[in-house]
Amino acid sequence: MEIHQSISEGVTIVALIGRLDTTSTSEFEEHSRALPPGPIILDLSRLEYISSSGLRVFLQLKRDCAKKNIPIVFAGSWGSVAKVIRVSGFENIFSRYPLVADALLGVAAEGAGS
Numbered sequence: 773m774e775i776h777q778s779i780s781e782g783v784t785i786v787a788l789i790g791r792l793d794t795t796s797t798s799e800f801e802e803h804s805r806a807l808p809p810g811p812i813i814l815d816l817s818r819l820e821y822i823s824s825s826g827l828r829v830f831l832q833l834k835r836d837c838a839k840k841n842i843p844i845v846f847a848g849s850w851g852s853v854a855k856v857i858r859v860s861g862f863e864n865i866f867s868r869y870p871l872v873a874d875a876l877l878g879v880a881a882e883g884a885g886s
C-alpha cells in the first residue's frame with residue numbers, strides 16, 4: 773500500500789493506494805499518529821481492497837478525531853471498497869463524498885456548523 777498526504781485549504785488529505793489489510797494496517801496506524809491537527813479527508817478512490825483490520829484502524833482514527841472534535845470524512849470509495857463500507861455500516865459512521873473536491877466543501881460546512 774502507498775500513502776500520499778497533502779494539505780489543501782487547511783485540510784489534510786490522505787490518499788490510500790492499493791490494499792489496506794493485515795500487512796499494511798500498522799503502516800497506516802503509524803502514519804495516522806503523525807497527522808497534523810485539523811480536518812482530515814481519507815481519499816479512498818485508489819484503494820483496491822480493505823479488510824476488517826483496515827476498518828478497525830479507520831474506526832480508531834475516527835474515535836481519536838471525535839475526542840478532539842476534528843472532522844474526518846471519506847472521499848471516492850468505489851467497487852468492493854464501497855460495498856465493504858456500506859455493508860459494515862461505516863457509511864453511518866463517516867460522511868462520504870464522491871470526490872475530494874466535494875469532501876473539501878463538506879468539511880468546510882461541518883467546520884462552520886461547529
